[in-house]
Amino acid sequence: MHELILRTPAVQVAACRWGDTSARPVLALHGWLDNAASFQPLAAFLPDLQLVALDLPGHGRSGHYPAGMRYHFIDYLPAVLAAADDLGWERFSLLGHSLGAGIASFIAAAMPERIERLALIDGLGPAAEPEQDGPARLRKSLMAQRRLANKRVPVYANIQAAARARHEATGLQLTAAELLARRGCKAVDGGFSWRSDPRLMVPSPAYSSEAQVRAILGAIQAPSLFVRALDGLLIKRPHVTARCDCIEQLQVVDLPGGHHLHMENPQPVAEVLQDFFAFP
Known part of the structure; x- marks a missing residue:
């Protein structure tokens, strides 16, 4: 594994790279509050x-957005594209889990000329809600944004204690x-303590x-693969x-496991992905 630092408009983005740089490029996007290690x-x-x-x-290990910025779902899209630009990738495939699957699917829709293949793990587009729920959201x-200044970031005795807290939650x-x-x-x-920006806990405004x-x-x-x-x-x-019916070239594969099946039982997921990405 190689550690990378990539440039995007607002922050530097950390990344992990596996495999030969001459091999087929796949950009992987993790879920909410996870990180690159999930892959x-x-x-x-x-x-x-x-x-x-x-x-x-x-x-x-990526940077946090400047003060005054929010982590809205749509704002991840230009950051991901900028990271791909910094890698020198004009065309590439996307692999996304959960939040990352939502980001990947929207990038594939908006920038079809750049995406070769799209693989999604237990995620298919972002969360949605009826328009009438907008004011309450x-x-x-x-209100959550206003309360954030008074919240303390939990501190754990060691890495294992932080992991146990995530496991229990x-x-x-x-x-x-x-x-x-x-x-x-x-x-x-x-x-x-977790490195993640506490502002990630603020619900999206829309x-x-x-x-x-x-x-x-x-x-x-x-x-596409789901x-x-x-x-x-x-x-x-x-x-x-x-949602599946909306995507013209979509293959759906159901596998045993929970939401993080790609971490907890990776081999069956990898076998499906290997076949999917083995195109001419």
């Missing part, structure tokens, strides 16, 4: 790819949580409607089938 288990089974996993802005976001396997914690924590007075999301998904031209976890977040969501 480390997969990388071991994907030796034929040049896999570059970003720490999204505000996550892992806006208030919730503004989310159900993520402890070994996977430790992998994220080793990259995602820093030493502070009294122990360790969501797209379901109709808007489907319209954007319908613009995806690249051959790996759905049988015990994940989307398996019982009624809107998922309609």
